[in-house]
Amino acid sequence: MSAEQQTIVCEDLGSCYQLRVTAAVAAAFFDLRIFRGTSLPPAAEHAPILVPKAARIEPYTAYLMRGPLATLGAFSFAHTVLPWNLVVGRYCSIAEGLGMFGEQHPTDRATTSVWSYSPRNPVVALILADLGITDFQTYPYPQKPPAVIGNDVWIGANVMLARGVTIGDGAIVGAGSVVTRSVEPFSVVGGNPARLIRRRFSDALCERYLRVQWWDYALAAINRLAFLEPERFIDQIEDLSASGRLPPYRPPVFDASALLDMLDRLRSGAWTPPERPTLDDLLMQAS
Numbered sequence: 398m399s400a401e402q403q404t405i406v407c408e409d410l411g412s413c414y415q416l417r418v419t420a421a422v423a424a425a426f427f428d429l430r431i432f433r434g435t436s437l438p439p440a441a442e443h444a445p446i447l448v449p450k451a452a453r454i455e456p457y458t459a460y461l462m463r464g465p466l467a468t469l470g471a472f473s474f475a476h477t478v479l480p481w482n483l484v485v486g487r488y489c490s491i492a493e494g495l496g497m498f499g500e501q502h503p504t505d506r507a508t509t510s511v512w513s514y515s516p517r518n519p520v521v522a523l524i525l526a527d528l529g530i531t532d533f534q535t536y537p538y539p540q541k542p543p544a545v546i547g548n549d550v551w552i553g554a555n556v557m558l559a560r561g562v563t564i565g566d567g568a569i570v571g572a573g574s575v576v577t578r579s580v581e582p583f584s585v586v587g588g589n590p591a592r593l594i595r596r597r598f599s600d601a602l603c604e605r606y607l608r609v610q611w612w613d614y615a616l617a618a619i620n621r622l623a624f625l626e627p628e629r630f631i632d633q634i635e636d637l638s639a640s641g642r643l644p645p646y647r648p649p650v651f652d653a654s655a656l657l658d659m660l661d662r663l664r665s666g667a668w669t670p671p672e673r674p675t676l677d678d679l680l681m682q683a684s
């Protein structure tokens with residue numbers, strides 16, 4: 398990490414950096430088209446944020462409630478603080494109040510308490526030190542991986558995801574659901590535990606959507622297609638793709654270190670963002 402980067406990184410927490418979002422860093426995010434919060438011009442943030450080292454962040458992502466920079470694909474909007482280790486694809490819409498199950502305690506041991514498996518916990522360390530215990534016996538308890546959300550997924554308000562579940566491409570999770578099992582692509586699920594309500598399209602059409610993976614393409618490429626007619630939309634994508642007129646969208650994808658590097662290059666003036674219309678310009682044009 399460069400000396401410049403160290404001035405904005407508060408701490409290396411192992412799997413994440415803690416980053417201070419000063420006014421300059423907030424402006425740099427905006428220039429990278431990683432949108433944070435809803436205020437313009439972009440503002441400094443009070444608390445440091447987590448930048449997971451494993452995260453992969455594309456431009457044109459919106460962390461509207463700020464929070465950690467979890468993996469988020471282009472054209473996705475999160476109206477919630479994302480769990481730091483969640484992975485989210487492109488063109489997703491995530492409503493407020495998304496949560497993910499935390500650490501799982503063992504259920505098949507004499508106790509569910511932390512004392513049998515002792516995760517890295519400073520309080521545990523302090524208590525053991527106070528009691529003069531230096532050889533406390535613990536037994537590891539493996540955890541499931543975080544949840545993964547595919548592409549073009551809509552998550553309703555106040556949803557809770559169990560660890561290890563995958564929400565398939567094109568799925569919809571109803572408001573207030575607790576998702577304990579993976580959700581099939583293009584399924585609509587709801588409830589606690591979340592159960593299938595219906596599929597969005599016929600099985601045959603779902604198959605075609607999964608084959609075509611339209612989210613691999615940029616907005617400009619799909620802008621004039623038949624959004625209102627799902628079958629014709631997929632016909633059009635198939636035709637364009639077959640004729641080679643649909644290039645995949647491959648923007649720069651930032652991991653933590655590339656992101657910190659870019660933030661510094663912006664702050665120091667080593668990289669200047671392209672000329673773009675301001676929001677005021679756009680509002681003027683629209684009026």
Ligand SMILES: CC(C)(COP(=O)(O)OP(=O)(O)OC[C@H]1O[C@@H](n2cnc3c(N)ncnc32)[C@H](O)[C@@H]1OP(=O)(O)O)[C@@H](O)C(=O)NCCC(=O)NCCS
Binds near residue numbers: 492554569571589594
């Ligand atoms: C899941 C959802 C998309 C389904 O919408 P829909 O297709 O119009 O479904 P309907 O209202 O016709 O309901 C269909 C069935 O699903 C059930 N259902 C609907 N939403 C549900 C939910 N969130 N949880 C559990 N069951 C739900 C209904 O009770 C109904 O069951 P029934 O057939 O036994 O009577 C919608 O109800 C929902 O939860 N939307 C989220 C809205 C939101 O949170 N927006 C935040 C801003 S992005």
